[in-house]
Amino acid sequence: MTTTLPPSPSRRNFLRQSALGGSALVIGMYADGVLAAVSARPEEFAPNAFIRIDSTGKVTLVSKQPEIGQGIKTSLPMVLAEELEVPWRDVHIVQGDLNPAYGSQGAGGSTSTPTNYEPFHKLGATARTILVQAAAQAWNVSPADCHAENGAVVHAASGRRLPYGKLVATAAKLPVPDAAQVKVKNPADYKLLGTRIGGVDNLAVVTGKPLFGIDVQLPGMLYAVYAKCPVFGGKPKSFNVAEIKAMPGVKDAFIVEGTSNLNGLVPGVAIVATSTWAAFRARKQLKVEWDEGASAAHSWAGFAAAAQAAAKQPGTTMLRQDGDAKNAIAGAAKQVEAAYRYPFISHASMEPQNCTAWFKPASGTVELWAPTQNPGAGQALVASTFGIPKDNITLHITRSGGGFGRRLSSDFIVEAVAVAQKVGAPVKLTWTREDDLQHDHFRAGGFHFLRGGIDAQGKLVGWHNHFVTFANRVEREGKSVLQPGSGGSLSGDEFPGRWVANCLLEQTALECSIPMGPWRAPGSNVFAWVFHSFIDELAHAAGRDPLEFRLELLGDKDIVPGTGERGVPYNVARMKHVLQEVAEKSGWGKRKFPRGQGQGIAFHFSHRGYIAEVAEVTVSREGKLKVDRVVVVTDIGAQIVNLSGAENQVQGSVIDGLSTLMYPELNIENGRVVQSNFHEYKLLRMAETPPQIDVHFLKTDYPVTGLGEPALPPLAPAVCNAIFAATGKRVRELPLSKVDLSWS
Template structure:
């Protein structure tokens, strides 16, 4: 995993209790940002809280951004379980953004579940302990003799019971116990965790209630569009603003000089109107001459040619070597070589980038579908020359994130425009803006060589990876972890790297890095298995070997061969691996580890007249001892696999003359319902801390797909997208 996400803060809890408005219990807690002194808590009006009203309704704040991964439901489930709340009487509301109180409030890297697993349950346990203590005082009996049922405290004999609503006011006057002194529930007693729960926002979504950034309305709001150069970071050379200003409903049109940081405020032309359509018409009336920019010399074809030349030369540097690869390849009974590549790719969130901002009296208020809002706060403060504390941020639900909204360029643009025009502004990107000004998954080029001994065992593996960067630094999201499997399973291993300079913006796309490396590593592993004359599943089993941990325990790159063998065996069983298929039909397998999750996928495809039909996919998943919300978990696995299929089949961003040529879904095709296979999901529970599910199921999907195509046709797909290669 090459992605670098912000480090998780300390998850220490600072708890306090108090009376809620109108009576009841208010349980406030702080999850401090890293760097706060031990024991230093703040009384903050935006404290995270659990409210228990006199009528027994429990309101739980969801602290993370909801981008479709279901955390707005699953995190409150953790609190409600240990509180022993009646889930039918739980209400969920989005918490405000405040790093001083909540610590990290980002969504990325499938980290929300592992980071929230213990502290959120501790919050619920504290609330339950307070309610029991309140009942003990009321009944003048030891607290040890009391227990709870959903929404009630009861005595052991079952003679007395009091609702949480009855006890909430008394509990509010008690001091919160130290969470570390409380014993959390035995999973065997769970009533909420592990049970399928509907997503909290579903009714509002299907009835069209305003939830998303694109839905925000504020009094006096104007609408803005921002036209930027096709070549990234190029500035305006010449423009006549008069045609835009002449459009009815256009209020402002002006040039933004901008800077050179790709994630910041770039140069362009802004048009602001009473309606978005007026602003768009004004923008379309413009004719802009853009200044020359060095990136205009770059292209996808040029990068491919450079990579091919670099593969024939010694690598720029070695990242990791084990054993003597050269000698092992020289003595191998069979040597397998192949070159794999994949293109730049876009996030293509269904909700384009947008932000509403209101700048007034040196302060700015922002409503944004952000994945990483605190970084946005810092960027806006730096760009506008104001203090971070003078920026108020509000979460909105995101219509997809996939890593795109970890960058906050749209937030800076909206805040800047509002400051210039002196009014609240909603900035809304067009679909063309979104595809042509993304932070793309970097392209990559791999020259792979493997050596097999006379028994068909893998004895050497070398990967010369050509990526983007300068010197020993990669551009964002373009690096590769040297401990990607089969590291540790082959006695002679080397990862070599060469880099090319890049002016195209790059960023983290769902399962960063791994979304491409899974295709490369598992595609080539399949080739090696066939060269060894072995069944692809059997070959992987031999390669994984006996259960053991490769890497340091607890580290992100540690790899448990037993857990991977477990999901591989499970998916083989559920898919009926080894069964005969008809002509033009094939089964393909792949397995990959990323984001602390182990996933194996089998796909069945049929190929006829150059067209691929993905008939079905099976997935076996190991993300630890607990699936918090099986309903949401299954959807995340299914969505990840469908995402992987869609991107592999036809998606790419092609750079020509320094600009992206794709502009909309007509030339950047999304997977359609008619082409989406059924995805059957099976979870394998193991005794490890649970982790997230937004990403780990995606990486093996493209590899399983191309391996199935090989089984059906005998043709290897070594570059993505697949479209056009089977004609």
């Protein structure tokens, strides 16, 4: 099966060249995604474009996306190096700062690879073409008789060879070739893409070199902490300022009024000291009188009771209504009813939030060093919060010690700037682990009240889901409205909504002041567990094989936008292919498992990726779970960029998905998070990870997609369906550690 790629932009809009003022060839990308040549000087250390080749032949590539552990700092430069025909060992990679010349620089939604893959091929191919033309000109031969290899241009007939460094001066003066002259490589000729390449920062990471935001050091730097009200929406009234200022190493302490109680500058108390240790020590002695506000009455138990009451009423928002689901279910041969729930959870990145800010009042400029996933949004928030022009804000992107969506928010950045403005010196603001856990932008909790109907032939004839979610009250266009949290709003197009003739999807939002934000594979990370667990319930109620039931439900017609259809395209053939492949690779249905062991299957389409997984588990009579093996089949397009990195992402998604299934839970009491640190917020340990994770990539004729998120959602339902196969017990509440899995 093939797909049609969008046509290439015209030469006028695609390639532009400015005069180059030195013996360095630099080709970059404008903010609108248009490839272009930009000028640079040979003495510049930090390039202002993606590709730099100096007169010594040194090739420097800029990685523009934030590196948060997804491997993009390695994989995108690999695309450039492939087209440039330079050996990987000879390439030097640097992290680019926030720069409009680089275009979009966010890292979220598994978009970095699909957004940049094709443009980066053209970028590298354009540079290679110019270098070949430069060599042909030097030899007075046709460019068609020359080719690039191993960092040089070779004339095939004579065997002459010119390394790139010798061609820079000539290449810099050549016009950009017509689009027709720029040929990207045939994938059959790739030497680098699809191979195993270790992360460019691996050695630095394992040897403790300073790479992360928390490692930043500047001359004369001060260190800060920032205490916020434990109740969401609260603010400080007063604190023991004299006592705190008198402590050793403390330089200042003050209240920041703040501008927002959600995603901006939250009110708090800042302590500035000569070291992080001194700031943390003073923080422990902080005594604040808080105005806790109305949210102090909120609790998870109260939310759960409100959800139960809401489920008995019609939803406040109708998401989808096809056919007559209620009557179809009522008249079905079998009816299945179930309620699923999951808690708020934290991102729990290993590196707590931090930012170093240097406000320079003489020039009215701010310089920032931040482990951010969304540097452009961080710059914009600083500009709007403090009235500083964007051009006066420099943001250096550091490596992040995990992100998972948390660092798409920029609250920690504006906190650092607020402190830096007050003290007039470089300031590194570091959150404590307790801050990070209790003042996260959390994955929203949720409640799903489901009903399904099966006819006499074992087919699904009706589906009803009343989703009770959480929302914040915000001002929008002068009106106060409820806005569901990220991942807390169900689309009417979510599987199996568009596949069931009689489908009713409705939603009710519970108002809260809990800040919510994207959590790895937003929405999909919990919706997949709910829907594919309930589909498994329906399959067993129908007396059908769970694989066969799913394949029948998918049908044979692609679901695409257009008249009578809504939402995003859904390629049914691709999904059925991964399902059939995972069944084959796992030996689905070919083994008879003893009681206490079982297989479970699930799939999900998320962030452009089609993924299916089979989990094999053992559950002891006492209820102890062991995940023995997970088989994953993925279809993410025509090319795996870095095989080592791709496997790492899939295996990491499986482990992260299992950890999230097993343990994390945040309880809300009196408007605040109860858990404070990892002794109360457990994550999966190495000994609990599956000993075998088999990863299989399907190479298909579709555009390349990302891998940071799509392999996570199917893990939880696959494991829970395997638990049912092993024990006969259904898991309808997370985390799994709360569920009694014992059997006899």
